[in-house]
Amino acid sequence: MTILITGASGRTSGYVIKTLLATPSPPPLRLFVRSDSAAQTLLAAHAGLGPTNFARGDLLEASTLPPAVAGVDVVFHNAPAFHPNETAMGIALIDAAKAARVKHFVYCSVLHPVLTKLLNHKAKRDVEEYLIESGLNYTILEPASFMQNINLTAAFDSGVVSNGYSPKKLQGFLDLNDLAEVAAKVILDPAPHNRARYELVGENITVEDVARTLSMHLGREIKAERPPREVIISKAMAHVKFSGEYGADALDRMLYYSQGDAHAVVRGIPGSSNVLRWLLGREPTSWEELIRREVNV
DSSP states (O other): OOEEESSTTSHHHHHHHHHHHTSSSOOOEEEEESSHHHHHHHHHHOTTOOGGGEEEOOTTOGGGHHHHHTTOSEEEEOOOTTOTTHHHHHHHHHHHHHHTTOSEEEEEOOSOTTOTTSHHHHHHHHHHHHHHHSOOOEEEEEEOEEGGGSOHHHHHHHSEEEOSSOTTSOEEEEOHHHHHHHHHHHHHSOGGGTTEEEEEOSEEEOHHHHHHHHHHHHTSOOEEEOOOHHHHHHHHHTSTTSOHHHHHHHHHHHHHHHHOOTTSOOOOOOOOSHHHHHHHTSOOOOHHHHHHHHHOO
């Protein structure tokens, strides 16, 4: 079984790669990267990889996709966040996978893609629709916001949990390790998960309660603060992988959705943990468990 992983140099796919390589009999991996430097970084990060584990290309260059999917059994697709061509990338890869007779396509989407006021959700919703109609065997993973999006080390040092969500609104969170465990389970044995759409939520909690949990374990006060939207967007725009004006607009909509203003309803994006609990065969990782693991308290 050969597995193609897109977004291989990104954080999310990195967790999946690490989990697959840690299995007793790691499957052959083909990691889709855009550059030799990305391949070198992954080689340095994962001892189980070699030069033959890479396919170089670009999801926006259709000619690079057939060589990437040739001989592949399972595709795990995780697209770049807030990209204006995210839907086109997904459609092109699905078409290439279908032409190559890939046996199973695993798509890492987002929790509640039907929230189409959010551009990043709408882009993924459209990819889901195309995949479902493609005729391919598929599994769709719909993860909540990742716990790792909150920098606990920075919170420990500064005494502040800084996050774009409204501190008082219930929000769904997911540990990336739990996502990787589920993804690996589906990738290695896809048949039982064919045509499934899995909502993946570890815990519903407010950011204020995350700060309280951290305070309890550290023995000192940690506050929850929400930076202004313009500050968050400015920092994101400075990131080399952030996609210009479209990315800024998509992020601004997401922040407006969760922060609001004097005239807007403030919302969170919670969900159910039932499916994740069933897939893991255990309780999903809670914020308390993650804090104990990551902060060593």
